[in-house]
Amino acid sequence: MGSSFPRSITVLIDAFSKMPGIGKHSARRLTFYILKSRSEEIDFLLRSISEVKRSIRFCSECNNLSDKEVCDICSDSTRDTGSICVVSGPNGVMAMEKSGRYKGLYHVLLGELSPIDGVGPEDIKINELVQRIKKNEIKEVVIATDFTTEGETTALYLLEKLRSFKIKVSRLARGVPAGAIVEYADMETLQRAFEERTVI
Ligand SMILES: [Zn+2]
Structure with a gap:
């Protein structure tokens, strides 16, 4: 059934399915949720993801999440x-x-x-x-x-x-x-x- 989707959609579904606890079905639901959402919401989501990825690291002492060394x-x-x-x-x-x-x-x-x-x-x-x-x-x-x-x-x-x-x-x-x-x-x-x- 996935083959009838445009390629970019299939790529996103595959990317979501690699996440923990997300099966094919949930991956499709997330993808359709994104398609239906307003652009501003998705921009906010993307910014939040890159902000977390950029600023959060593991504490050098205890390995807890931290925004500092x-x-x-x-x-x-x-x-x-x-x-x-x-x-x-x-x-x-x-x-x-x-x-x-x-x-x-x-x-x-x-x-x-x-x-x-x-x-x-x-x-x-x-x-x-x-x-x-x-x-x-x-x-x-x-x-x-x-x-x-x-x-x-x-x-x-x-x-x-x-x-x-x-x-x-x-x-x-x-x-x-x-x-x-x-x-x-x-x-x-x-x-x-x-x-x-x-x-x-
Ligand atoms: Zn620590």
């Missing part, structure tokens, strides 16, 4: 620099910040271990975490990866990896239901999970 959290002198909370992605930082309980620093792994998909320790920012622990006076690491298979695999790997360091390592308590993604856990659950974190 070092993010606002890492450069905040009121935070507890002896504590690192490890999350899978920038959404994890957002969720923990919203819970309002945690006052330390973060380390964003930018992924989770997934042997089935060929994602190993060297594909995510685990080495960088180890380097931070070696270089700084870290007293506590809170593992707040998601409660999914990949998140649990990552947590177990980190526990093993950090065992040799003389630091307190804890895992966010399972107040969050199995399979839950930290990003979607409600604030109260996340606060409880943080308070009931288990020291390993």
Whole structure:
């Protein structure tokens, strides 16, 4: 059916289908949405995309999203620099910040271990975490990866990896239901999970 469209439309549908969570059907809907939208709206969308791409980078300390070399959290002198909370992605930082309980620093792994998909320790920012622990006076690491298979695999790997360091390592308590993604856990659950974190 796609073959009856002008080529530029097919190209856009294909581009959308490469995005996460977007199948052929959604890609077509997005394309038709763009065709129906006013030019100003689409210009705004294009400008927003290039602005994000141009100005946002990963913090050189924690890999969180930032518009500066070092993010606002890492450069905040009121935070507890002896504590690192490890999350899978920038959404994890957002969720923990919203819970309002945690006052330390973060380390964003930018992924989770997934042997089935060929994602190993060297594909995510685990080495960088180890380097931070070696270089700084870290007293506590809170593992707040998601409660999914990949998140649990990552947590177990980190526990093993950090065992040799003389630091307190804890895992966010399972107040969050199995399979839950930290990003979607409600604030109260996340606060409880943080308070009931288990020291390993
Ligand atoms: Zn940072």
